[in-house]
Amino acid sequence: MASFPERLRTTQRTAFHLEMRDSYTPDDPTYLSWKRGEQLDVMEVYRPWVDMVREVVARGVVVRRARIVSEPVTDYIRFEHAVTSMNIAAGEEVRWLPRRHASNIALPGNDFWVLDDTLVRFGHFSGDGEILSEEWTEDPAVARLCVSAFDTVWERAIPHEDYKI
Structure with missing residues (x-):
């Protein structure tokens, strides 16, 4: 079975990702460095992702990411918000939706990608x-x-550049 990167690289039109958790991989070294206040070169840390998304977007694929978040946000969401400049630079469009605005949306039980x-x-x-x-x-x-x-x-979410935490 093909891996996610292989499948993303063969996507023709759209790739979108919905994240609905308030915390991911709590032992991630990059997250822990950020929590300690260390300076991060997110473009280098996430270079494989950046390069892959740039390649896909260059072929005309629209890549979008939406995050449903509880407010006030968790430290992990603060981290994600801080490093989202990497996603934008790679060519993704990113939006944020406060959880209180998602109550009447039929949502799957897990985060997902649709290609x-x-x-x-x-x-x-x-x-x-x-x-x-x-x-x-x-x-x-x-x-x-x-x-x-x-x-x-x-449709309901706030573009990254307008979402303040």
């Missing part, structure tokens, strides 16, 4: 945010749910 409106990758995490596994599906009903959820979140 070309048909292929869905769910990420499964432990309660404290550790990555456990991923699950892929091409079930049309699941893809429609994820596309609908993402589109609704995107």
